[in-house]
Amino acid sequence: MASETSFFQKVFAVVRQIPYGRVTSYGAIAAYLGNKGSARMVGWALNSSKYHLNDIPAHRVVNRQGLLTGKQAFGGQNTMKDLLTSEGVQIENDKILHFKEIFWDPGKELQNQ
DNA sequence: TTGCTGACCGACG
DNA sequence: CCGTCGGCCAGCA
Numbered sequence: 820m821a822s823e824t825s826f827f828q829k830v831f832a833v834v835r836q837i838p839y840g841r842v843t844s845y846g847a848i849a850a851y852l853g854n855k856g857s858a859r860m861v862g863w864a865l866n867s868s869k870y871h872l873n874d875i876p877a878h879r880v881v882n883r884q885g886l887l888t889g890k891q892a893f894g895g896q897n898t899m900k901d902l903l904t905s906e907g908v909q910i911e912n913d914k915i916l917h918f919k920e921i922f923w924d925p926g927k928e929l930q931n932q
Numbered sequence: 933t934t935g936c937t938g939a940c941c942g943a944c945g
Numbered sequence: 946c947c948g949t950c951g952g953c954c955a956g957c958a
Contacts, residue, residue: 889939
């Protein structure tokens with residue numbers, strides 16, 4: 820493994836592996852990376868990701884409540900919501916419905932890696 | 933260099 | 946149930 824991989828790069832790698840129509844949380848990613856208490860850094864990485872040319876499906880990452888807290892970072896109030904709904908994710912009042920059903924836990928899904 | 937901020941989370945009263 | 950506080954760590958003035 821490339822030990823030179825930065826925390827941000829790890830976050831990007833995990834987010835890119837999020838399947839279509841699935842979502843995860845900042846804390847889940849942070850915990851998967853071994854920085855459970857650094858959930859903030861995950862959001863930071865995603866915020867920074869938009870300044871990169873990488874295809875980071877940041878709209879698939881929400882907070883622990885399934886709330887689209889980062890929608891504003893997409894430049895519009897409906898951008899994040901529209902992206903998710905286009906993937907079949909039901910959203911109401913900026914909150915993902917059936918969140919736990921479509922929740923994608925990297926620590927559980929990537930346990931073989 | 934120091935200090936504030938932030939797309940979070942969990943604990944406490 | 947609700948408000949508040951601490952911790953985590955990188956970026957920026």
